[in-house]
Amino acid sequence: MKASEIPAFVDEILETGCDIRAVGHDKYVIGDADLSPAAYEKIKHRLGDIEDVYGDRDFLKLEIVAYLRSVGRYVDLGKNGSE
Template sequence: MADRRLMKASDIPAFVDRVIRAGCDICAIGHFNYCLGDIEEMVAAEDELQRIGEEFGDRDFLLTEIVAYLRTIGRYIDLGSGVSHWSENGSAQ
């Protein structure tokens, strides 16, 4: 099996943009996790998400950096905040 490419931290904004353009509502959940979108979005974008994963490579080790970036652009939900969608934060982009 060939070595899988590792995503660079500098690729995070482009990765997030591609996921959004694929139709997924990516957002951080708290300070330590994120989701690509709801299950229906992910199923509809399955092929494109596969291509994105192949293009950008393994990103698991960048979890906290991806979460931090999503938070800086307002795409986050804090658990227990009463916010049901990241766009309700008031700072969303």
């Protein structure tokens, strides 16, 4: 994955119905908890395809976090781990 592909990667994740958010300033999560089991079964292969297309992105974690924060897709946690 290239840094220039981060917006497209985020858009593709969102198009599946999953959420993607920065957590603080150094992590991000892709959430599928809001999907029913049936809905998840329908999109799990699409998530795998996205993974295959974009490949390794660990080295871009901070850039992905910065992008997510720049577009308002983030959660900051307090001292006790809550929002």
